[in-house]
Amino acid sequence: MTTRREFLQQSAILSAGIMLSDKMFSQSKNRKPRVVVLGAGLAGLAAAYELTKQNIEVVVLEARNRIGGRVLSHEIDSDKKLTIELGAEWVGNSHERVIALCKEFNLELFNNQFETHLIYKNEYSPSGKWGYSEEWNAKFGKLLAEFGKMSESQKRALDKTDWWRYLMNNGISERDLDLRELADSTDFGESIRHVSGYPAITEYAESSPKNEMDLKIRGGNSRLPHAVAEKIGLDKIKLQHKVTSVKQETKSTTVTCENGSTFLCDFVICTIPTFAIGKIHWLPELPKEKVAALNALQYSRINKHAVLFDERFWNDEAFDLLTDSNAHYFYHATKSQESGQGVLISYSIGDKADVIARQNNEYRKRIVADALRPGFGDVAEKIVRQVNYYWGNDPHSMGAYAIYGKDQWFTLQPVLAKPHRRVFFAGEHIADWQGFMEGAVVTGEDAAKAVLNL
Numbered sequence: 390m391t392t393r394r395e396f397l398q399q400s401a402i403l404s405a406g407i408m409l410s411d412k413m414f415s416q417s418k419n420r421k422p423r424v425v426v427l428g429a430g431l432a433g434l435a436a437a438y439e440l441t442k443q444n445i446e447v448v449v450l451e452a453r454n455r456i457g458g459r460v461l462s463h464e465i466d467s468d469k470k471l472t473i474e475l476g477a478e479w480v481g482n483s484h485e486r487v488i489a490l491c492k493e494f495n496l497e498l499f500n501n502q503f504e505t506h507l508i509y510k511n512e513y514s515p516s517g518k519w520g521y522s523e524e525w526n527a528k529f530g531k532l533l534a535e536f537g538k539m540s541e542s543q544k545r546a547l548d549k550t551d552w553w554r555y556l557m558n559n560g561i562s563e564r565d566l567d568l569r570e571l572a573d574s575t576d577f578g579e580s581i582r583h584v585s586g587y588p589a590i591t592e593y594a595e596s597s598p599k600n601e602m603d604l605k606i607r608g609g610n611s612r613l614p615h616a617v618a619e620k621i622g623l624d625k626i627k628l629q630h631k632v633t634s635v636k637q638e639t640k641s642t643t644v645t646c647e648n649g650s651t652f653l654c655d656f657v658i659c660t661i662p663t664f665a666i667g668k669i670h671w672l673p674e675l676p677k678e679k680v681a682a683l684n685a686l687q688y689s690r691i692n693k694h695a696v697l698f699d700e701r702f703w704n705d706e707a708f709d710l711l712t713d714s715n716a717h718y719f720y721h722a723t724k725s726q727e728s729g730q731g732v733l734i735s736y737s738i739g740d741k742a743d744v745i746a747r748q749n750n751e752y753r754k755r756i757v758a759d760a761l762r763p764g765f766g767d768v769a770e771k772i773v774r775q776v777n778y779y780w781g782n783d784p785h786s787m788g789a790y791a792i793y794g795k796d797q798w799f800t801l802q803p804v805l806a807k808p809h810r811r812v813f814f815a816g817e818h819i820a821d822w823q824g825f826m827e828g829a830v831v832t833g834e835d836a837a838k839a840v841l842n843l
């Protein structure tokens with residue numbers, strides 16, 4: 390079977406072939422190339438680290454005043470004992486490169502798995518007391534097994550169907566479909582009506598049993614980008630350097646920032662989200678099909694509303710909860726962190742996220758308390774503090790992560806991944822592990838290797 394990873398490796402070989410035949414790429418054999426990396430998220434940092442190890446001159450340009458991009462840890466209590474994640478939460482058991490980097494930098498990964506409770510139609514069911522019907526479990530197992538034997542053309546056909554329709558066409562019952570919508574939409578950040586069937590099924594057929602919701606970095610996931618940045622050298626990472634233009638000429642490339650600074654280099658590795666790529670002035674212009682792909686790809690809307698409670702009334706460190714309310718999905722964000730207090734994050738997606746993000750904390754408090762009431766009574770009085778972050782309006786990504794819709798995986802991904810002369814692209818949006826930190830790291834490292842191999 391061709392996994393998504395194998396498909397991407399084939400696309401990368403094709404792209405490299407195109408590049409090597411281009412005379413524009415010949416550079417002086419007497420000196421090492423100079424590389425500018427756009428973005429200090431995990432993709433950009435992984436690329437820069439790979440190059441630094443080979444003594445390549447590298448500069449990382451970052452628009453924000455911090456590194457880490459969509460990895461964003463936050464200390465929520467006044468004693469600074471409790472760290473929560475406003476961006477990426479889980480490291481998956483299959484995420485080999487992230488796990489290897491944590492090992493290299495001596496960052497402890499601890500178990501962050503949960504046993505899911507449910508509030509559905511106003512009724513609370515503890516973990517282990519609810520589930521999909523036996524018929525659906527059997528059917529879904531069969532579908533996942535059959536996926537492993539699918540031909541390329543069958544996979545392409547699956548890409549033309551949305552995940553909701555695929556499940557309907559396979560005879561899912563109304564209740565099972567409701568539950569899949571609630572659970573799977575947390576993975577994609579939008580309703581499953583908006584997700585292509587192909588990336589959706591790979592998510593479940595090629596992931597760890599807990600769907601990569603396995604581990605977390607002790608002290609906060611941001612420790613990883615910070616550790617990588619220190620190895621690169623903090624002087625090489627220029628914060629508040631928003632790139633506005635990339636001009637490739639015969640002998641070199643000039644990268645210009647909003648603050649007026651310019652950087653001359655031989656290669657660029659561009660790891661910024663598609664929305665931001667589209668805002669840059671490219672010379673020569675990006676090919677029309679890349680511009681069309683940038684304009685077509687959507688990013689999901691996730692709102693994280695973190696609520697610090699004066700006690701852990703859920704009485705289970707491994708607590709998470711799916712609800713059919715606007716608060717959507719709750720999880721215990723301070724699992725295995727010692728304190729009398731504890732944080733539940735309400736993780737909402739799509740339109741639900743948009744609604745909550747537009748309101749104030751008084752409204753959000755009511756939404757959270759109403760959603761939890763069927764299982765836990767009135768918890769509003771236990772709230773100490775609330776912190777809200779909406780990725781749908783993040784000025785640098787305008788979304789949480791890319792979401793490939795119907796007929797987009799096989800058509801957009803290869804176009805977005807293709808280099809533009811001496812500019813290589815990386816980032817979660819073009820990764821096999823798309824939507825994950827692992828995808829960011831792997832694509833960053835691959836882009837660096839592509840530069841090194843020229």
Ligand SMILES: Cc1cc2nc3c(=O)[nH]c(=O)nc-3n(C[C@H](O)[C@H](O)[C@H](O)COP(=O)(O)OP(=O)(O)OC[C@H]3O[C@@H](n4cnc5c(N)ncnc54)[C@H](O)[C@@H]3O)c2cc1C
Nearest residue numbers: 428430431432452458459477478479632665816817825826
């Ligand atoms: C709410 C949420 C939950 C998530 N949950 C998980 C999870 O549980 N597990 C997991 O593995 N992943 C998760 N992810 C996904 C993960 O965070 C991303 O896949 C990964 O961090 C993306 O890294 P990146 O380097 O590709 O992009 P980014 O982190 O976005 O880095 C790109 C950088 O480029 C910068 N930039 C943008 N424009 C410019 C410009 N013009 N000039 C210079 N710099 C620019 C940005 O500021 C940013 O710092 C989650 C993400 C979100 C938002």
